[in-house]
Amino acid sequence: MTKHIMLQGTSSHVGKSILTTALCRIFYQEGMSVVPFKAQNMALNSYVTKDGDEMGRAQVAQAEAAGLEPFVEMNPVLLKPTGNACSQVILMGKAVGNMSAREYHKGYSLKAFDTVKEAIRRLEERFDMMVIEGAGSPAEVNLKANDIVNMRIAKYLNAPVLLIADIDRGGALASLVGTLELLEPDERALVKGLIINKFRGDVTILQPALDFLEEKTGKPVLGVIPYLPDLGIEDEDSVSLDDKKTQAKDKVNAPIKIAVIQTPKISNFTDFDALSKEDDINLYYVKEGQEIGDADLILLPGSKNTTEDMLYLRDSGMEKALNEAHEKNIPIIGICGGYQMLGEKISDPLHTESDNDSVKGLGFLPMETTFVEKKLTSQVEAKCLSWEFLGEKLSIDDLFGYEIHMGTTKFTKEANHPFMITKRADKDVQVAEGMINQEQNVMGAYIHGIFDNDKYRRSLINILRKRKGLEALPVSTNYAAAKQAAFNRLADTVRQNMNMEKLREILQEA
The missing domain is CATH 3.40.50.300 (P-loop containing nucleotide triphosphate hydrolases)
Incomplete structure (x- = not known):
């Protein structure tokens, strides 16, 4: 019994x-x-x-x-x-x-x-x-x-x-x-x-x-x-973000600073937990009225209401701050809803998330997203194609993650894709995923959990380290074992x- x-x-x-x-x-x-x-x-x-x-x-x-x-x-x-x-x-x-x-x-x-x-x-x-x-x-x-x-x-x-x-x-x-x-x-x-x-x-x-x-x-x-x-255990919801801010203060002297933009409908911020466990990373959350600061990387997380969060960025002045950071060549990476916000336009003709028919995006990537009725939910395996970010090449196989999104993204110009999905829901596929801009300083993708991959996470951090004149470090954190x-x-x-x-x-x- x-x-x-x-x-x-x-x-x-x-x-x-x-x-x-x-x-x-x-x-x-x-x-x-x-x-x-x-x-x-x-x-x-x-x-x-x-x-x-x-x-x-x-x-x-x-x-x-x-x-x-x-x-x-x-x-x-x-x-x-x-x-x-x-x-x-x-x-x-x-x-x-x-x-x-x-x-x-x-x-x-x-x-x-x-x-x-x-x-x-x-x-x-x-x-x-x-x-x-x-x-x-x-x-x-x-x-x-x-x-x-x-x-x-x-x-x-x-x-x-x-x-x-x-x-x-x-x-x-x-x-x-x-x-x-x-x-x-x-x-x-x-x-x-x-x-x-x-x-x-x-x-x-x-x-x-x-x-x-x-x-x-x-x-x-x-x-x-x-x-x-x-x-070191993943949090349930955004009410715990205050705890994360307290933890970030403990690593204020870490050489690499990563800012996560905190929107009202932020979702799946656990995507970045693995980054916060690295000794050389100070990961902190930024919302209205707070400064992005001298970040080495800006992350745009997922959102349960992408158009509303995009309007929040615009109305709160955070869009202006992101534009200023972009002009300073501070790299930006978006995941899922954050990826959609990096594009030129987000449309929701069926009102699956909000009453907004269409909202202008940040315009950092030449693409448009339209929400559809059916949600895509699947675990994926992928490989990191031989692509350049901030002038450094990255090529890694055997990546894993998962997708949760309702948007279909189309590119308005020729796209450079950072990932190739090789397996989706245990079925072999060949699907190009994500986009990097021509200047190699803005990137986005739909894959959640991508930073849980130890080699990928360290390789990306090392690109940021090299940009600051710091030597590369080997993989030292096994995120799964740490959990x-x-x-x-x-x-x-x-x-x-x-x-x-x-x-x-x-x-x-x-």
């Missing part, structure tokens, strides 16, 4: 995803067949599975921690906000349309719950343990009637719940007590333990508060998890700071 443990939070961003990842790793290390699960995820960071299905990035990290290849049953419902209280709804990895918050919560969510239950059934057939993540807070009284990700799941599975509070943001005790107070008696009974997360300092000083919590709630405090900076080490570090920390014996008792009693 499959065992279940569920992690819910007093609010968003209290550490549910990370602690779910930790338990997945702990159970995996103990030889269990364990799988992560989140019924409904709202995030702009997504991933494409081998089957071409789209799912939340947090469940991908959890799957990796559990020693699994990600598959869509781990996250059957994904909501990707497009703006104006509207989201694109992804059901079992496929887009089913855009819905307003009211349309989804008042009509569609409970219909989607049938699909959620089927995903659970399939997981229970294959795995001994499910580590389940909730979303936001289970005590949102205005949403509870149609909620399919918190207590509805816990009650459906009779799963024991661990309730998490973030003490770093303050008010943790009140959050825990208040959340329990707002739950119905049968929901409160499912909460079997409390966790204080992101604690800094001497835990003995906190003991009176822990004693109070246990006495007040009748629930045991299972652990006080310390604050862990720079975890595995981060999972182990996280698991060790949680194991040391959580009452694992009590947790096992809770699992046995369930």
Whole structure:
């Protein structure tokens, strides 16, 4: 019989995803067949599975921690906000349309719950343990009637719940007590333990508060998890970008500076996590009112609403800043939506993303993009053709990544393509991909995850190093191995700071 443990939070961003990842790793290390699960995820960071299905990035990290290849049953419902209280709804990895918050919560969510239950059934057939993540807070009284990700799941599975509070943001005790107070008696009974997360300092000083919590709630405090900076594990959504800015300050003296333009609908910023792990890189995010500075490279990330983000660049003055940087010969690379913005025009005749029929692009690349109804989602293998960037040649085989886009791009002049896709969704193909301008200082492509490739990442960094008169460095960061080490570090920390014996008792009693 499959065992279940569920992690819910007093609010968003209290550490549910990370602690779910930790338990997945702990159970995996103990030889269990364990799988992560989140019924409904709202995030702009997504991933494409081998089957071409789209799912939340947090469940991908959890799957990796559990020693699994990600598959869509781990996250059957994904909501990707497009703006104006509207989201694109992804059901079992496929887009089913855009819905307003009211349309989804008042009509569609409970219909989607049938699909959620089927995903659970399939997981229970294959795995001994499910580590389940909730979303936001289970005590949102205005949403509870149609909620399919918190207590509805816990009650459906009779799963024991661990309730998490973030003490770093303050008010943790009140959050825990208040959340329990707002739950119905049968929901409160499912909460079997409390966790204080992101604690800094001497835990003995906190003991009176822990004693109070246990006495007040009748629930045991299972652990006080310390604050862990720079975890090295991919983040769920843009709310974590403030953490990344803090980390960038720690590398202010790194010789190579890379600026990422942060737009309101930024998506898949995890594309750049591997770059931030390199010792000689200071990667930082720039938004309205902030300076690009003396960057050696500017990155334009993906976007869930490309035309709106392009208008944001124009209205905020960031387009002017990008033009000035371009005139200074600072190189610019765009990925997916960022690639589309580098072109001359972006058209959305079917209004798949917004109400904008057509928006003028930055004009750095001679190309035009038109959005179509069907989204392309596939894993790809590629090779880096023998092309020049900033006067240096680059040629690398055996690259991997994935595509998530709805735009079809046509070139208005002869194009120099940086990549050749050799395999798409396990089928052999020969598809030229991306574009580099004639001046060799602007480049774009649709391939997400391209910087995860160690040799490609280091080769591009070395081009930037040579431009500054610095010697090239060998590949020293194995990004995949670094992620595995981060999972182990996280698991060790949680194991040391959580009452694992009590947790096992809770699992046995369930």
